[in-house]
Amino acid sequence: MRINGHAGLACKTPLALAVDENNTVRVEPAGVMRVMKDLVVDFEMFWDKIRAVEPYLQPQGAEPEGEYVASNDSMLHLSGVTACIMCGACVSDCTVLEVDPTFLGPAALAKAYRFTADPRDGDREGVSRDRLRSLSEATGMWDCTRCNECVQACPKGVAPMDRIMALRDQAVSAGFTNNNGARHTSAFTESVGHSGRLDELRLPIKTAGGITNVGAMLSYAPVGWRALTHGKMPPIRHKNVENVEIVRRLFRKLEPDLAGPQIGKNSPFG
Ligand code: SF4
Ligand code: SF4
Structure with missing residues (x-):
């Protein structure tokens, strides 16, 4: 929900820190998503966007003969983004989603990065060309305005905007520049x-x-x-x-x- 105008986890926000000088705290439903009743919002749009980025490994080319062991470094690098608890706080406060519901949004794009940065996804060199091509299109990675709201809202340090910037680097490096x-x-x-x-x-x-x-x-x-x-x-x-x-x-x-x-x-x- 929104606590004093910003998305946050009510279950872990100490009331003492949220009250103002008049001993009041303002709570509202999360933004962007449809309000069903009182503080309850409909997460359907959130899940639709997560599903849209196909959140599962998609290796291309020949199957590896044995087990594919990803390096410790590559997995450590991903630990930040896999910490996402799907709370929707970043989506609630995304300034682009507020005006353009077609944008994939911070949670889904961070989830997409979780796969494009995984060496087991994509081709044998670990380049997820199909994903990067599709995420480079309108409503994808380039629609973020870098307002940083999602970074501030995220309670798990996923830093979605940073993941979106990394996606852009990956897409440009893979040659998707005609957009x-x-x-x-x-x-x-x-x-x-x-x-x-x-x-x-x-x-x-x-x-x-x-x-x-x-x-x-x-x-x-x-x-x-x-x-x-x-x-x-x-x-x-x-x-x-x-x-x-x-x-x-x-x-x-x-x-x-x-x-x-x-x-x-x-x-x-x-
Ligand atoms: S930085 Fe981008 S994704 Fe994050 S809230 Fe702003 S517009 Fe949305
Ligand atoms: S990225 Fe952060 S704010 Fe967004 S859904 Fe995941 S945990 Fe919540």
Whole structure:
């Protein structure tokens, strides 16, 4: 439920910590999910999303001849995400799910990561290509706005947003870059790495895949018109920040191949 406006486990929240100066505490049903009665919400949507990511190992290719023994390290790495108790707190407070119920959401995406990061899932190299391809589509990993609410709400330290960022890295490393999310990240990095600031005019164009994407360009027209008529249109000539070389140097250090910015494994910009 929500306790003083934020999702939490009522069974382990000491009342003494929840009451305010007037000795009151506000409790409400969990957010996002349909309220059935009083504080009871319907978890059907939560489970539908978990089922949608097919939460079971899917090894591809030839069956191993003997037992597949995963390394201790790979399993230790997963222990954080397997701590999920399916409480729904992250879903309750997800700011994207609040406005877009089609988003897979933090719990399901963290669950998906539990499998994409498991060396027994996917191909012989442990790359879960089918999952990553499907999670790269609309309503998947790229729809998260990184608001961090799910990280704060989770009582088990699963940190769903961090898992979603790791999914993005995995997807880009596996070559799934032909989508708005990956293009947006790449264009964002390229702009800041080049000029020290965001080029708000070109960012949506690059995100859509260029001006040849006529449908996307037309869909931007109403926003562009409103920006123009309200004096909010970004300048056509994009200027560098002062001392831009310092920014470029930082980027070169972090992303040595900035001539063609890389987003991928261990990228801080994923
Ligand atoms: S970080 Fe992403 S998944 Fe987590 S609450 Fe925010 S939008 Fe939802
Ligand atoms: S990720 Fe955390 S908040 Fe979300 S369902 Fe699992 S335990 Fe609950």
